[in-house]
Amino acid sequence: MNKERILVIGACGQIGVELTLALRKKFGNDTVVASDLREENPLLKGTGPYVALDVMNKEMLHVMVIRQNITRIYLLAAILSATGEKNPNLAWSLNMQSLLNVLEIARDENVHKIFWPSSIAVFGPSSPKVQCPQQTIIEPVTVYGISKYAGEFWCNYYHQRYGVDVRSIRYPGLISYKSQPGGGTTDYAVEIFYDAKEKKNYECFLKEDTYLPMMYMPDAIRATIELMEAPAERLTVRTSYNIHGMSFSPKEVSAEIQKHIKDFRISYAPDYRQPIAESWPQSIDDSVARNDWGWKPEYDLAAMTEDMLRNIK
Numbered sequence: 001m002n003k004e005r006i007l008v009i010g011a012c013g014q015i016g017v018e019l020t021l022a023l024r025k026k027f028g029n030d031t032v033v034a035s036d037l038r039e040e041n042p043l044l045k046g047t048g049p050y051v052a053l054d055v056m057n058k059e060m061l062h063v064m065v066i067r068q069n070i071t072r073i074y075l076l077a078a079i080l081s082a083t084g085e086k087n088p089n090l091a092w093s094l095n096m097q098s099l100l101n102v103l104e105i106a107r108d109e110n111v112h113k114i115f116w117p118s119s120i121a122v123f124g125p126s127s128p129k130v131q132c133p134q135q136t137i138i139e140p141v142t143v144y145g146i147s148k149y150a151g152e153f154w155c156n157y158y159h160q161r162y163g164v165d166v167r168s169i170r171y172p173g174l175i176s177y178k179s180q181p182g183g184g185t186t187d188y189a190v191e192i193f194y195d196a197k198e199k200k201n202y203e204c205f206l207k208e209d210t211y212l213p214m215m216y217m218p219d220a221i222r223a224t225i226e227l228m229e230a231p232a233e234r235l236t237v238r239t240s241y242n243i244h245g246m247s248f249s250p251k252e253v254s255a256e257i258q259k260h261i262k263d264f265r266i267s268y269a270p271d272y273r274q275p276i277a278e279s280w281p282q283s284i285d286d287s288v289a290r291n292d293w294g295w296k297p298e299y300d301l302a303a304m305t306e307d308m309l310r311n312i313k
Contacts, residue, residue: 004031005069009055009102010076012036015117015171015220017043017179019074022221024048033068036077043178055098062105072228074115075102081121081144082273083183088143095147096154103158103166114166115228118152118240120213121145121185122170125279132281134242134288141279152239159238167227168240172213172284174220175304177311185276189214189253192266193308196257201265205273208251208266211282215245216299216307223295230293237288244284245297246304256305 004027011020011034023032024047034044035053044050055061055077064070077098084091099116106114123132124139140146148170158164173186181187188204189212195202215223223243248256254266289295299307 004071006032006072006074007065007068007070008032008034008074008076009053009098010036010078011044011050012038012041013076014174014176014179014182015217016076017041018176018217018221019076019224020044021047022225023074026225033070035064041179055101056094058101058105061101062109065105065109065111070109071111072113072115073102073106073111074224075099076117078117079144080182080184081119081142081276082185082187084144084147085142085272085276091143092147095144096150099151099154103154103164106164106166107158107162112165113228114155114164115224116151116155116166116168118148118168118170119144120170120172120280120284122149122152122240123279123281127281129282131283131285132242133285134237142276148240155240156238165232166238167235169223169227169289170240170242170284171220172215172243172245174215174217175308176217177308178217185273185280186212186214188250192250192253192257193305193312196261196264197309197312200261200263201267202254203267203269204250205269205271206250206277207270207274208268209249210274210277211247211249212277212280213244213247213282213284215243215297216304219245219297219299222298223289226295227289227293234292236292241289241292241295242284242286243289243295243297244286245299246301247283248301253301253305256301257309260305260309
């Protein structure tokens with residue numbers, strides 16, 4: 001196993017921190033090179049090699065891959081849905097060019113596997129709202145969703161044309177106590193836990209009955225590693241796999257929090273993120289991932305709420 005050399009790009013982001021730590025646990029600390037534009041996340045300090053890296057600088061990235069003998073790349077750098085709407089050109093340019101840079105280098109060098117995350121943001125108002133299937137009408141309405149959908153086809157193209165083993169998951173909203181969210185439409189589902197513990201109240205930027213697909217970070221990290229370890233011949237999807245953890249509304253998660261913090265109160269002030277949330281499905285059909293590589297979530301809303309409130313300092 002130690003022949004692998006893994007590069008995580010965007011290692012200081014919401015997914016990156018926990019994925020880097022999980023990969024280091026699995027493959028060994030020195031095997032996993034963490035990189036980001038930002039300063040090293042405190043949770044990563046002292047756990048393994050860290051380099052400052054701009055994924056948009058293709059030459060710099062190429063040199064890094066050769067020097068470090070990288071065989072796998074996890075590309076997590078991205079501008080997310082809510083932030084992307086404030087600067088659409090930047091979001092498109094970063095989200096697309098970073099992927100193309102990595103795919104090109106993988107094709108030229110000895111990179112066996114790439115992981116690149118897609119998102120439920122690829123779905124739009126015309127996609128089915130309940131149990132949204134793997135293959136369906138996809139008409140995204142955010143620049144983030146557009147860039148992710150285009151990226152799925154680039155992944156598929158490089159796999160079909162050049163044999164690059166690139167794998168992807170359409171993440172739902174992700175919830176974690178280790179790292180803060182990064183400007184997505186599902187961020188309320190993280191913020192609400194912090195505010196519940198600190199202030200005992202939370203003002204939500206979505207309406208109380210807005211259902212969205214969500215996942216607890218331990219499940220998301222496990223899904224990512226399981227997909228990357230799955231035998232290539234089992235995989236039937238080379239765009240991006242639907243996966244699902246749970247679906248809930250702000251009203252439901254606040255009721256669950258109230259079981260632990262009796263005097264917690266929630267209020268609602270829907271903003272520009274409400275129409276984005278309404279354009280996405282309320283639940284996801286992930287039967288293809290379950291059949292192909294045995295995906296199964298472990299956390300539901302109750303288990304996640306208990307774990308979040310126990311761990312938030």
